[in-house]
Amino acid sequence: MSNQQHSLPLLLKKLRLPTIHDQWHNKEVEAEKKGWSYSHYLSDLISLELCHREQRRIQRHITEARLPPGKTLDTFDFSKTKSINTPQITTLAEDPTWVKQACNLMIFGPSGVGKTHLAAAIAYRLIEHSIRAFFASTVALVQTLQRAKSEYKLPEALAKLDRFAVIILDDMSYVKKNEAETSVLFELIAHRYETRSLIITSNQSFKEWDQIFPDTTMTVAAVDRLVHHATIINVEEESYRRSFHNATIKGGEKS
Ligand code: ADP
Ligand code: MG
Numbered sequence: 098m099s100n101q102q103h104s105l106p107l108l109l110k111k112l113r114l115p116t117i118h119d120q121w122h123n124k125e126v127e128a129e130k131k132g133w134s135y136s137h138y139l140s141d142l143i144s145l146e147l148c149h150r151e152q153r154r155i156q157r158h159i160t161e162a163r164l165p166p167g168k169t170l171d172t173f174d175f176s177k178t179k180s181i182n183t184p185q186i187t188t189l190a191e192d193p194t195w196v197k198q199a200c201n202l203m204i205f206g207p208s209g210v211g212k213t214h215l216a217a218a219i220a221y222r223l224i225e226h227s228i229r230a231f232f233a234s235t236v237a238l239v240q241t242l243q244r245a246k247s248e249y250k251l252p253e254a255l256a257k258l259d260r261f262a263v264i265i266l267d268d269m270s271y272v273k274k275n276e277a278e279t280s281v282l283f284e285l286i287a288h289r290y291e292t293r294s295l296i297i298t299s300n301q302s303f304k305e306w307d308q309i310f311p312d313t314t315m316t317v318a319a320v321d322r323l324v325h326h327a328t329i330i331n332v333e334e335e336s337y338r339r340s341f342h343n344a345t346i347k348g349g350e351k352s
Pocket of ligand 2 (some may be wrong): 213214232268298
């Protein structure tokens with residue numbers, strides 16, 4: 098082995114090129130066998146490095162998003178949900194233009210109809226399209242922001258969330274009306290207005306949001322900002338949880 102070949106692993110480590118570090122020799126053998134030019138060999142190695150780097154980035158962003166596991170478009174049964182427009186969901190998941198324009202997505206419907214599943218599934222695909230996302234139970238995120246506010250660190254906490262182009266506020270209507278708490282929810286909505294997206298799931302329609310915010314003025318101001326640039330989806334089916342449960346019971350009765 099030449100001196101250059103000896104020092105190559107070290108140089109590649111220094112340059113943080115782990116895939117080329119692992120593959121340069123195998124590829125060299127392949128290149129010799131197939132008679133590749135130097136530039137062909139080099140571009141093959143660099144493409145491999147970039148491809149693995151992209152895969153690692155997606156994996157990192159999926160982990161940081163804290164999405165519920167397994168709730169993807171592949172596991173969502175569109176035939177069970179007649180009120181869902183499949184092409185609309187596909188477009189939201191595959192074309193991140195709406196996120197780049199800081200629009201919102203609001204998913205309404207009773208419990209168990211797949212709102213959380215859909216929100217997570219869209220976020221999974223958006224991450225694969227290089228959009229950073231963060232999934233949170235609204236109640237938990239409100240508590241975190243409330244703590245930050247009590248330590249006079251709310252602006253920093255909101256700024257920290259800016260790195261996510263999309264935040265999923267799951268189960269918005271579970272937030273209890275409490276002046277201190279829900280004013281931070283309003284501050285989050287106002288902070289992200291026209292700069293970053295929110296995906297909101299709720300089993301209460303806007304009419305009932307007076308129960309979330311401390312007063313009607315704040316409710317109207319929050320709803321105005323959310324719906325100004327938003328896609329609104331109403332899922333109306335029977336609960337998937339309940340129909341799954343009923344099917345299991347019926348299946349059990351037969352056997
Ligand atoms: P919601 O948020 O509306 O209360 P979830 O999204 O939590 O409902 O759905 C309840 C359960 O049913 C979850 O396990 C979810 O994965 C599953 N589910 C709901 N709708 C569907 C569907 N159309 N296809 C596959 N699984 C579904
Ligand atoms: Mg839910």
